Amino acid sequence: MHTTTMRRAAVLGHPVAHSLSPVLHTAAYHALGLDGWEYGVHDVTEDTLPGFLRGLDPDWAGLSLTMPLKHAIIPLLDHVEPLAEAVGAVNTVLFATVRGRVVATGTNTDVHGIVAALREGLGTRRVSDAAVLGGGATAASALAAVAELGCPSPRVFVRSLDRIGPLREAVARMGVSPSFEVFDEQATTSALATADAVVSTTPKYAADTWAPLLTTLSTGAGEKPRGVLLDVVYDPRPTVLQSAWTALGADAVGGERMLLHQAAEQVRLMTGRPAPLGAMDEALRAALG
Secondary structure, three states, X not given: OOEOOOEEEEEEEOOOOOOOHXXXXXXXXXHHOEOOEEEEEEEOOOOOHHHHHHOXXXXXXXXXXXXXXXXXXXXXXXXXXXXXXXXXXXXEEEEEEEOOEEEEEEEOOHHHHHHHHHHHHHOOOOOOOEEEEOOOHXXXXXXXXXXXXXXXXXXXXXXXXXXXXXXXXXHHHHOOOOEEEEOOHHHHHHHHHHOOEEEEOOOOOOOHHHHHHHHHOOOOOOOOOOOEEEEOOOOOOOOHHHHHHHHOOOEEEEHHHHHHHHHHHHHHHHHOOOOOXXXXXXXHHHHHO
């Protein structure tokens, strides 16, 4: 069934030209027969965000946000869903017209994306032990995700404990109880070896220096790590860390899987229809080559 009702959505950020969100959302609209829907890209900064929001009309269905807008958008919204409020990051805004007024609600699909990506590697296995690398904004979503999978007390490894104030605040709101540790070769290697799930949330290339440690990583004589690695970075693909992990014969999931699943959840929320995951996956694979 096709519909020509005009609806608009877009990804916002600075810079944002490289975003794959248009590929994913447009593929979904085509598969769903939403001929009147369009998904754009807008270069928006923290300073220009309020003016951009004021200029939106009732044709808008939603927005996808990149950092640092995931934080900056929060005080500008009418409502923030509990998970997004707890994590401290809104990556999705939904619009609805209520009594002639456009109401903006913030939510978070990054947690869903991490959970779904890890489940691709985990199958039905439950996560009892987990490790998270990095202490930035995505780390908060990773903590919520591994808690949903069964581990509310993961080990979090960071470069400095002095720079994780926002993450500590998110932890307090979420009610999880991770341990925070400064990156250390022996402790980190041990944690990676025994964790059921490992999530690297560090920026591009930041985890490359950790990859050589994996050459000594094992749970015993000749045994591979027991867990699944998700590196949220998808460019380059695979990452150095992911390649080192799979070289040990262990299971890894690329960051593009998180990207796919979080976008699919955005499509579901914005359109009210189940996302056509297969069509979106095919478009993503084509875009990534």
